Amino acid sequence: MREELKELYKYRELLYTIAYRDVKVRYKQSIMGVLWAILMPILIVLSGVVVRYAYAVAAHVPLQTADITSVAVKSLPWAFLVSSIRFSCLSLTNNKDLVTKVYFPKEIFPVGAVLASLFDFMVASGALTIFLLLVHTGWSLYLIWVPFLLLTMVTLAAGIGMVVAAASLFFRDVKFVVEVFLTFGIFFTPVFYDVAMFGDKGKWLLLNPVSPILDAFGACVGRHQAPDLPWLAYSVSFAALSLIGGYAFFKHLEPGFAESV
């Protein structure tokens, strides 16, 4: 594996070029340009606001700004995860020519897709920062957790991305399965709601490895609290394992790519 990592390092410039290409093409093709990056988070936030409003009506309490902030803060990492997985899933099959004709470490495609989504995330974060300033969310020292949380997210996305990319090269309908998971995953992940709302049963939700990360985003940015460390440690280990496992899986299948695509 060391040899393979060395090779990946050698090709790092190609990784940036591919990520840059993906970003550029996405922004060029869309008339809305940069709006593209914030469109999906905005839609998620709006649907979250609707859901939150329904809770508020059902519970006979007014809708708080903090609720909206919470939804907004968690939507961004969720949107990042969804678009990373979606684009990495297609990354090998969309670059069929390069997969079959030119030699280089092919994990560059799924990882490049994750990096391109990270760019979208950054653009959207800018918009979110403005929003948070407008509603006077304030800040705290806990914000220093954010880069670490983001790194965990990227790790997880890259791990899953490599698995689905390789799998969808061999089985064309994997992308539909992935799409279903991405669509309904939001209901099993605390984006619209908070883990705290479930009281004791909240821990079952946290078994979903994405949940503690999103909850930690909400805690650090929105509620000015420390993240729930034991659960976060669980997510971090899961993310690390998914990266290592995903990479091993990808590298194991890679020699067969050119024949099967």
Added chain:
Amino acid sequence: MSDIAVRMERVFKKFRKGEMYNSLRDLVPALTGRMFRQRELNDRDKREFWALEDVSFEVKRGEAFGIIGPNGAGKSTMLKVLSRVMKPTRGALHVNGKVSAMIELAAGFHQDLTGRENIYLYGSIMGMSKREITSKFDDIVDFSGLAEFIDTPVKRYSSGMYARLGFAVASHVNPDVLLVDEVLSVGDALFQRKSVERMRKIIQNGATVLFVSHNLKTVADFCSHTLLLDHGHPVTIGSTPDTITQYMSLLQQHRAEDQSRPVVITKVTARDAAGPCHRFHSGQKARIDVEVLAHEPCSKLAVVLYLLDQNYYPLFATSTERLGHGNVMLNPGDTLQCTFEVQLNLGPGVYYPSANLFRYESQQWFDSWEAAETIYVCSHEDITGPVNCFPKVIRQEVHRGDLREAKSHLSDKSETPENLGSAANRGRDCP
């Protein structure tokens, strides 16, 4: 460092033909089905075939090496194994240095990006660093001749422009080992010449180049040694002319075995009055033997002979019927042999006698064999172009403004009335 750039040792590559499960929807029923039936194992052996079988060769550093073979010989698989995109099933490949494959140019281009952006993209795919591309950028643009379109998205390019840009980038990579597909035939004649020049320069600069090609001319021009593949087997490895000769006879053999056509041309060979010959003098008479084998009854058949120049441009065509020999009727198993005599009033160069079988009445083609034979024509006259008009200069005069007159007759022969006449014509009738 050893002086061997590429070494292939007993390489085997197995493929599975037939349907493969490439969706979960097919895989799940197949797996459950397999639990109940055990007989699949035997089927599997039948569906496997060897795309490469026991191929070994060595290429020295700085050598140009050709790999030729008919369709389905395993050339593409060979390229993929050499470029390390595919792993051989058995055997080993050793390559000293950086490999770069100049195959199917522009596979790495993205439609929506401009020429400039694509140069960077494709360059880094081919293994160049950003700094390297920047330093060569002007040369690449200059070579492609697309300076004014460099900021246009490549989706607006014509296919020729596309290919030119691809070649321009790929040929500036400077790898230790370069793999070349059929890429020297992109663009117009001028660009092709430029490409060939560029390739020659790459070889001169010491790169090891492997040509994998149908185009015998390219291989003959560049490669000292050539490997001939057929159905995955190495048939021969040797000096290029010998290998090409073997390839030709292999093609003839394949043609005779081809049952899909009612009649096939099995042989087109050139000879002089004495025997087989490939080298002729301009103006000499050559005989071209054409042999035809019938698998099914076939009537009103005419044999067409045509001649191609080195760019596969047809120069001349005739047929048995047009020469007044009528048509023939063949029964299964019959062979037809005919011999054409042609006077090679051709300029020096390479020409390809070719043949096809035609029925004039129904305008129907039966078989066609382009570039079936290769002949070389040399001439005493130093001329260019496909035809030899056997020119002579019979008068050259300089009239100086001076009072003294300098007059020179080139040879005594030019005084003959015949030559004077033609000189006069040249002077008066052709402005």
